[in-house]
Structures are given as C-alpha cells and as structure tokens.
Amino acid sequence: MKISNKLRVQNSKISAKTVGLPLVYLGAVALIVCVLTGFTKNILLILSALIIIVGVVLHVYALKRESKY
Numbered sequence: 001m002k003i004s005n006k007l008r009v010q011n012s013k014i015s016a017k018t019v020g021l022p023l024v025y026l027g028a029v030a031l032i033v034c035v036l037t038g039f040t041k042n043i044l045l046i047l048s049a050l051i052i053i054v055g056v057v058l059h060v061y062a063l064k065r066e067s068k069y
Contacts, residue, residue, distance in 0.1 A: 020062055023055030 030048035039045060 020055050020057075020059030023051055023058065025055075027051030027053075027055060 027048045027050075030044065030051065034040065034042065034045045034048060
C-alpha cells in the first residue's frame with residue numbers, strides 16, 4: 001500500500017523535462033502567429049520569445065540533471 005502511494009506521488013510531479021519542450025513549441029507557435037497576423041509591435045511578441053527562452057532553459061536544466069557528468 002505504501003509503495004503504490006509513493007509511485008503515485010512521483011508520477012504526479014511536474015518536472016522540467018515535461019515542461020521544457022512544450023513551452024518551446026508553444027512559444028514558437030505564438031511567435032509564428034504574431035508575425036503572420038502582424039502583431040509585431042505588441043507585447044505578445046516579447047512574451048512568446050520569453051516563453052521560448054524559459055522552455056530552452058528548463059529543457060537544458062533537465063538534461064544536465066539527468067546526465068552522469
């Protein structure tokens with residue numbers, strides 16, 4: 001009983017690896033939509049670039065954390 005509870009808690013945690021790449025994809029899609037619709041002088045363009053940067057940083061952090069070196 002205790003082991004199954006521990007497994008459920010570990011699987012429900014949100015890790016940097018599961019968030020990093022989706023943030024990059026979300027930021028890229030938002031950036032493309034902003035450029036295609038002409039919102040290049042808007043805060044959305046800056047936010048989409050920041051989302052991409054945060055996603056890359058989280059993904060690299062997760063990769064470094066998993067490596068043995």
